[in-house]
Amino acid sequence: MIRVVSLAFLTLLLLPNLASAQSGSPSQGIDQISDPTTEFVLDMFRFEPDFVRLPVGGRVIFNNSRGQHTVMSANGLIPEGVEKISIANTASETRTMDVPGLYVLTCKVHGRYGMVMLIAVGDREAWQNPPTSWKKSLSGRAGEKLELLVKKLNEDIPH
Numbered sequence: 001m002i003r004v005v006s007l008a009f010l011t012l013l014l015l016p017n018l019a020s021a022q023s024g025s026p027s028q029g030i031d032q033i034s035d036p037t038t039e040f041v042l043d044m045f046r047f048e049p050d051f052v053r054l055p056v057g058g059r060v061i062f063n064n065s066r067g068q069h070t071v072m073s074a075n076g077l078i079p080e081g082v083e084k085i086s087i088a089n090t091a092s093e094t095r096t097m098d099v100p101g102l103y104v105l106t107c108k109v110h111g112r113y114g115m116v117m118l119i120a121v122g123d124r125e126a127w128q129n130p131p132t133s134w135k136k137s138l139s140g141r142a143g144e145k146l147e148l149l150v151k152k153l154n155e156d157i158p159h
């Protein structure tokens with residue numbers, strides 16, 4: 001009995017430290033791709049992957065923000081209070097996602113061709129901005145793409 005209690009205590013003590021340790025937090029690389037030969041028009045310019053889920057404190061490594069490719073957070077489509085994301089002319093830049101919520105990112109140049117991605121940070125219950133409360137929408141192909149991403153989000157409910 002004592003052993004069980006102390007184990008539980010140790011686990012409580014250690015887990016938060018492990019979760020916040022930089023080396024232990026999960027990370028996801030995201031590439032930016034131009035692929036004029038693709039048959040699906042929304043894939044011609046794309047983030048890969050275009051949908052990512054991470055725990056709070058997880059890291060995103062944005063690769064290949066080169067040439068015309070950039071990473072820009074979409075106005076009104078990131079958690080409130082989060083500083084906007086704007087990455088350009090950078091081979092690789094890492095962001096730590098400390099605020100739970102949904103982040104819509106686009107490429108400044110190719111967003112209108114549907115170069116849009118979605119990052120979901122934290123548990124579903126902790127998201128502060130489910131799509132229904134998003135303050136803005138995207139139009140044209142960017143809007144079409146975001147609809148597809150929201151579908152992926154809805155299919156990704158942990159069981």
Ligand SMILES: [Cu+2]
Nearest residue numbers: 068069107110
């Ligand atoms: Cu681009």
